[in-house]
Amino acid sequence: MNKKLKQLFFKGANFLGVEFPIMGGAMTWISESSLVSATSNAGGFGVIAAGSMNRDQLQKEIIVTKSKTTKPFGVNLILLHPEIESLIEACVDNKVDLVVFAGGFPKLRQIQKLKKNKIKTVCFATTVSIAQKMVNYGVDALILEGNEAGGHIGPVSINVLVQEILPQIVEVPVFVAGGIGRGEIFLKYLELGAAGCQIGTRLVCSNESIAHQNFKEIFIKSEARNCQISVRLDKRFPVIPVRAIENKASEKFIEEQKRVINLLDKSSISLKEAQLQVEHFWAGSLKKAVIDGDIDNGSLMAGQSVSLVKKMQSVKEIINEIVKQAEKQISNEKRVSNEKK
Numbered sequence: 518m519n520k521k522l523k524q525l526f527f528k529g530a531n532f533l534g535v536e537f538p539i540m541g542g543a544m545t546w547i548s549e550s551s552l553v554s555a556t557s558n559a560g561g562f563g564v565i566a567a568g569s570m571n572r573d574q575l576q577k578e579i580i581v582t583k584s585k586t587t588k589p590f591g592v593n594l595i596l597l598h599p600e601i602e603s604l605i606e607a608c609v610d611n612k613v614d615l616v617v618f619a620g621g622f623p624k625l626r627q628i629q630k631l632k633k634n635k636i637k638t639v640c641f642a643t644t645v646s647i648a649q650k651m652v653n654y655g656v657d658a659l660i661l662e663g664n665e666a667g668g669h670i671g672p673v674s675i676n677v678l679v680q681e682i683l684p685q686i687v688e689v690p691v692f693v694a695g696g697i698g699r700g701e702i703f704l705k706y707l708e709l710g711a712a713g714c715q716i717g718t719r720l721v722c723s724n725e726s727i728a729h730q731n732f733k734e735i736f737i738k739s740e741a742r743n744c745q746i747s748v749r750l751d752k753r754f755p756v757i758p759v760r761a762i763e764n765k766a767s768e769k770f771i772e773e774q775k776r777v778i779n780l781l782d783k784s785s786i787s788l789k790e791a792q793l794q795v796e797h798f799w800a801g802s803l804k805k806a807v808i809d810g811d812i813d814n815g816s817l818m819a820g821q822s823v824s825l826v827k828k829m830q831s832v833k834e835i836i837n838e839i840v841k842q843a844e845k846q847i848s849n850e851k852r853v854s855n856e857k858k
């Protein structure tokens with residue numbers, strides 16, 4: 518590998534215990550043993566998406582993943598999960614290498630429990646103060662995820678997060694995510710001080726991803742502009758921002774909100790009932806699209822980097838491609854600078 522890239526990779530690769538500091542972003546229903554082991558076997562760092570799994574299902578997934586790779590991998594836990602504490606215990610009992618906390622910010626005791634058992638902890642940071650609070654809690658690394666990403670997103674782009682938070686955090690490695698599809702941009706984030714990146718959308722169409730063929734095909738056909746943030750029609754409803762490829766379900770969601778607003782305004786239903794009906798709309802919809810292949814009625818969670826997904830490839834090819842692009846960028850810059858001399 519190019520010497521400069523090796524140097525830039527050192528911090529993140531050393532932290533993760535891998536060759537390339539590229540984390541496979543956990544994707545509910547998609548990031549299971551096949552994709553996770555393929556990512557780790559390709560020199561990256563795979564992460565199981567625990568999603569709505571219960572303790573037994575997670576334990577089984579960890580054991581199966583371990584049978585497919587001897588390389589390190591992690592588990593992504595959604596903090597809102599009603600059985601979060603027993604999922605943390607499953608990670609401890611099964612000695613995973615690392616836990617990524619998502620959907621909120623971990624409590625001090627949750628971080629300490631994992632650290633006491635020599636499991637690295639990672640969480641997302643959306644502001645400098647949250648990043649500092651998490652570092653003070655003892656978190657081992659942070660992820661900055663821009664709202665270019667697929668799935669549940671924050672309000673800020675990666676371009677701003679790297680300016681706002683990255684220079685302020687020196688204590689722990691910081692990984693960047695959201696809209697990363699090629700090596701050239703990855704290189705630039707490394708040069709700005711990132712330890713590595715996390716990619717999700719780019720891995721959906723890998724040969725090893727178990728996503729339904731229909732789900733993969735719509736990714737290959739889609740452009741960045743097709744990936745929109747879920748629309749909230751009324752401030753009274755807590756619609757969680759999700760970036761997904763627009764389909765019939767996104768249109769129906771708007772119609773459903775109009776219907777519920779109408780009932781609420783006529784006092785035909787309570788605010789709580791209205792909120793539940795809106796919240797309920799997307800329940801089970803990612804599984805419907807990813808597993809059943811219902812791309813009209815399911816949720817097509819995808820990031821803007823979907824426009825860089827052009828074909829089916831193995832995870833190894835995708836990771837190698839990103840690394841090669843970063844290397845080529847370094848050589849191009851070197852050549853241009855030599856020509857100027």
Ligand SMILES: Cc1cc2nc3c(=O)[nH]c(=O)nc-3n(C[C@H](O)[C@H](O)[C@H](O)COP(=O)(O)O)c2cc1C
Pocket residue numbers: 541542543544545547566567568593619620662665666667668669694695696697715716717718719818819820821822
């Ligand atoms: C279909 C899909 C499902 C996702 N599910 C999760 C999840 O369960 N937990 C999580 O922390 N992030 C989830 N994400 C976000 C990814 O882990 C990753 O951070 C994101 O995809 C990175 O941005 P990119 O899609 O632009 O590469 C999901 C993303 C997608 C596309």
